[in-house]
Amino acid sequence: MTSLNTAPDLTGRNLSKxxxxxxxTATLLIGLCVLIAALPLVLVAWEVVTRGGSALSLxxxxxxxxxxxxxxxxxxxxxxxxxxxxxxxxALIAIPVGVLGAVYLNEYxxxxxxARFIRTMADVMTGxxxxxxxxxxxxxxxxxxxxxxxxxxxxxxxxxxLPIVIRSAEEMLRLVPDELRQASAGLGARKWRTTxxxxxxxxxxxxxxxxxxxxxxxxxxxxxxxxxxxxxxxxKPDLFYGENTTLAAQIYRNATQPFxxxxxxxxxxxxxxxxxxxxxxxxxRVIAARFAIDKR
Amino acid sequence: xxxxxxxxxxxxxxxxxxxxxxxxxxxxxxxxxAAGLTVLAVLGLILVTTSLRxxxxxxxxxxxxFITGTRWAxxxxxxxxxxxxxxxxxxxxxxxxxxxxxxxxxxxxxxxxAHRRTRKYIVTVIDLLATVPSVVFGLVAVLVVVPAITPAxxxxxxxxxxxxxxxAIFDESNTGRNYITASLxxxxxxxxxxxxxxxxxxxxxxxTDKQAAYALGATRWEMVKGAILPHSFGGLVGAxxxxxxxxxxxxxxxxxxxxxxxxxxxNLFEPGNTMAAIIAQQWGESSGLHQDALIAIGVExxxxxxxxxxxxxxxxxxxxxxxxxxxx
Numbered sequence: 167m168t169s170l171n172t173a174p175d176l177t178g179r180n181l182s183k184x185x186x187x188x189x190x191t192a193t194l195l196i197g198l199c200v201l202i203a204a205l206p207l208v209l210v211a212w213e214v215v216t217r218g219g220s221a222l223s224l225x226x227x228x229x230x231x232x233x234x235x236x237x238x239x240x241x242x243x244x245x246x247x248x249x250x251x252x253x254x255x256x257a258l259i260a261i262p263v264g265v266l267g268a269v270y271l272n273e274y275x276x277x278x279x280x281a282r283f284i285r286t287m288a289d290v291m292t293g294x295x296x297x298x299x300x301x302x303x304x305x306x307x308x309x310x311x312x313x314x315x316x317x318x319x320x321x322x323x324x325x326x327x328l329p330i331v332i333r334s335a336e337e338m339l340r341l342v343p344d345e346l347r348q349a350s351a352g353l354g355a356r357k358w359r360t361t362x363x364x365x366x367x368x369x370x371x372x373x374x375x376x377x378x379x380x381x382x383x384x385x386x387x388x389x390x391x392x393x394x395x396x397x398x399x400x401x402k403p404d405l406f407y408g409e410n411t412t413l414a415a416q417i418y419r420n421a422t423q424p425f426x427x428x429x430x431x432x433x434x435x436x437x438x439x440x441x442x443x444x445x446x447x448x449x450x451r452v453i454a455a456r457f458a459i460d461k462r
Numbered sequence: 463x464x465x466x467x468x469x470x471x472x473x474x475x476x477x478x479x480x481x482x483x484x485x486x487x488x489x490x491x492x493x494x495x496a497a498g499l500t501v502l503a504v505l506g507l508i509l510v511t512t513s514l515r516x517x518x519x520x521x522x523x524x525x526x527x528f529i530t531g532t533r534w535a536x537x538x539x540x541x542x543x544x545x546x547x548x549x550x551x552x553x554x555x556x557x558x559x560x561x562x563x564x565x566x567x568x569x570x571x572x573x574x575x576a577h578r579r580t581r582k583y584i585v586t587v588i589d590l591l592a593t594v595p596s597v598v599f600g601l602v603a604v605l606v607v608v609p610a611i612t613p614a615x616x617x618x619x620x621x622x623x624x625x626x627x628x629x630a631i632f633d634e635s636n637t638g639r640n641y642i643t644a645s646l647x648x649x650x651x652x653x654x655x656x657x658x659x660x661x662x663x664x665x666x667x668x669x670t671d672k673q674a675a676y677a678l679g680a681t682r683w684e685m686v687k688g689a690i691l692p693h694s695f696g697g698l699v700g701a702x703x704x705x706x707x708x709x710x711x712x713x714x715x716x717x718x719x720x721x722x723x724x725x726x727x728x729n730l731f732e733p734g735n736t737m738a739a740i741i742a743q744q745w746g747e748s749s750g751l752h753q754d755a756l757i758a759i760g761v762e763x764x765x766x767x768x769x770x771x772x773x774x775x776x777x778x779x780x781x782x783x784x785x786x787x788x789x790x
Contacts, residue, residue, distance in 0.1 A: 185681055192683035196575055199567025200584055203657075206650045207591050210602050266497030274494060281498070286775060288501050293704065293771030294508070294764060295711025297738050301760040302508040305515045325504055332501065356483055358490035386595025389713040389742055414597045418714055418742075421601045429605060436598045447593050 218437025221430045227438070231399040231416065235428040242416060242435050244401045249412040249442065252316050252395065253385045255405055256323035261377045263324075264331025265366070268373075271332070272339040273361055285336075291329040299325045300390030307394070314396035316410035322390035327380040334376025338369040371453050378450035382443045388414040413439040508764060516758035518751060528758060534724040536744075536752035543737070543759055545726040550736040550763075553641055553716065554709035557648035561709075562702045565653050569660035570686060592654035600715035603647045604639070608719060612638035615731050635731035639721035642730045644739075647715045652705040659704060659778070663697030664690060666782065696781030703774035707767045713738040737763045 181189075226240035267284075275281025303322040308314055342365050350360040366373075396409030397419070413435045420432035520528050523541045531542020568588065572581055615635060622628040667690050675685040691698075721733020722743055735743070741756045748756055 181681065185684070189681035189683040192686070193575060196567045196571045199564045200571050200587075202564050203568055203591060203650075203653050204587050206599075207587060207594070209606070210594055210598060213602050213606050214598060263497050263500055266494045267500065270494035270498035274491060275498065284498050284501050286772070287505055289775050290768055290771045291501055291505055293707045293711070293767055293774075294505075295713065295738055295767055297711070297713040297741050298508065298512075298760050298764045298767075301741070301757050302504075302512055305757065306507060306511045309515075328504070329501060332498075356487045358487050361490070382593060386593075386597065388595070388597040389738070392742060393745055414595055414714075417597045417601055418718070421597075421604055421718060432601055432605075436601050439595060440598060443593055443595060447589075 214433065214436050214440060217430070217433040218435075221434030222437055226431075226434050230401065231411070231431075232427075233399050235420070235423045235425045238427040238430075240431075240434075242413065242431065242438060244398060245411050245413045245416045245435060246438060246442075247401060247403065248316060248395075248398075248410045249385055249414070249439070251403065251405055252319045252391070252410065252412055253323060253381060255317065255320035256327060256384055257377070257381050259320065259324040260327035260331055260380070264328050264377070264380075265335050265373060267328075267332045268335035268339055269361055269366070271336050273357070273365065285333075288329040288332050292333070294326075295389075296322075296326055296387050297389035297393065300393030303390065303394050314394060314409045315407065316395055316402065316405035318394035319391045319410065319412070320405060322394050323384040323387060326387060326390070327384050330380040330383065331377050334379070335369075335373045338372030338376065339365060341372065342369050371456060375450040375454035378446050378453070382446035382450065385446065386414055386439060386443050388412075388418050391415045392418065413442070505768075509761075512757055512761050512764070516754050516761050519755035519758040522751065522755075528755075529762065532726060534740075536748070536755055539751060541751075541755045541758075543755075543762070545724055546735050546737045546740050546759060547762070548726050549641065549644075549720065549734040550710050550738070552730075552734075553644045553648055553720070553736055554706055556642070556645035556730075557652055557709045558702060558706050560645070560649035561652040561656055561705055562698075564649075565656035565701075565705070566660055566698065568653070568657045569664055570690070572657075572661055573664045574682065574686065574690070588654050588657050591650070592658075596651060596712060596715045597718075599647055599651060600718035603643065603715065604718040607646075608638035608643060611643065615640075615642070619731060630728055631730055633729040633731060635729065637721060637733055639719050639733050640731050641720065641727075641734050644716045644720040644734075644736070645730075647719055648709040648712055651712060651715065652709050655708055656701050656705040659701035660694070660698060663694045663701065663778075663781070666697070667693045694781075696784065697778055700774045700778030700781060703770055703777065707770040707774060710736075710770070711738055711763065711767050713742050717742040 221240070223240055226242055227246060228243045229241035231241045231244055232239060267288075271281050271285060275284065299322045302325070303318050307321055308318045346364050346368060347360055350364040351357075355363070391412050392415050395411065395415065397415070398409050398411050402408050402410045417432045417435045417439065420428040420435070423429065519541055522528075522539060523531055528541055528543060529547065530544050531540070532544045533540050533542045534545060568584070572584055576584060615632075615638065619629075619632050619634050622632050671689045671693065672685055675689040680688060716736050717739035720735055720739050722735055722739075723733040724735055724740070727734060737759050741760055744752070744756060
């Protein structure tokens, strides 16, 4: 590359027309792919912000949902509460189980056949359609207790979150340097102490970030909710009693109606839901970024 | 809470404490193992409970009749689900035909073409695309895209009307809620997952291979064609299968735009249905055998998606092992 008397011509000016054309066309097409992907995002953002923005007001966020599709005016309060409560309960179930499962995979199971099998099955579980999780909880929980309740939705969402939490937490545990474990063991700590007071704390920000991304994903789920949670128009803070509702379910329900009033509520709910989901995502990103700096 | 061990000196071991500590260690191990096993438990429970519940529907038609029957009339206890299987396959395959090349293009742009700063923006765009809830895609598709795109379908149907073969696939239709619209929405939703795995796959191509191609005078496209793509083929197949599995299971966005017909049509501009979408659409009004049949469709969908996902993971892992072997 260096110390040639006559520098070779690396500019590509001597490229044959056919090769230069193929290269330029390929680059252009590859760039086009990015535009194709950006287009729907811009469309969605534009439509949701402009149409949802006009529906949004303080009343929209707090008032109860009108019972009639045709009734104009605000109200998504119960759905917002339902989204936060059902998703929050799902997180309370899925995150501890998922993190402990990740501890098993990375600290105990490692490359044992059982651990490898669980790892593969967790990957497979991320691909189980959300509607199937809904049907599962319907059969295994809603039918058993005899009514649709908010907690059923939490269980379904928890099942969806579990494999995501396990796999992301395991990635984070793997980043914890072995020296920390050895140092702790050298001080006489047993494995469970080492795990609880050394390994998990040093991976905590990464685990939190992954868990929040799973929560964000779950908050936007619709299919399991309509199967297990039912419908309500009023505030239902008790997840164990009576049918409930979420923003996603309300969007689905209102979008299928031909009435302007219900469609406007659907747009408002969409903007609210996206705001909630993005908030979780951004917080997760910020935590993850800080984690990355810690590692340096 | 403290990072160090209990303050007891190692010289004079408190046997009681030691035993308790050992028991704690055993207990903790049992706890985390149980947590790991929940994955298997949930998957097993899904299979058992939903299968048991849907048994009446499978018995009504027989397993084969249920899967291959072409008439869906739950009120008359006729439960043929083939139109839904057909809809699922056709929409997700068309979605893959669109999404796979686009995703590979994006992944190539990110890894090979973009400068570091643009790269960050594009990754953000793709990540944002992945975080948009599917019901929001469905909402925009059904209220904005469908009314706008219906004339375009009509125009295209008129355009290919004289061409035999094509005119059967793209025939007249008076609705924008059809197989093609569903496929387009699915394609958009599959792009982020395929892109992210394609990027991982491309990242495993040895830098030396790329530099060698450039050193031989290859243009960037020739380097991609000669060094990156052959290296990544297995991984890309796996990525596409994961996208396919995701597309087949997508429910709400499809339920909003596919139209809800329970017949089959070769005409892609006709309304249809998919396995996931029909469950969401008919769940509210179902009971008895009808509901069992919807759950049975869910079991069938579960079996198909688990199989595809399992195969995809095996393919990706094989490809990774092969690539690492080539690397060393």
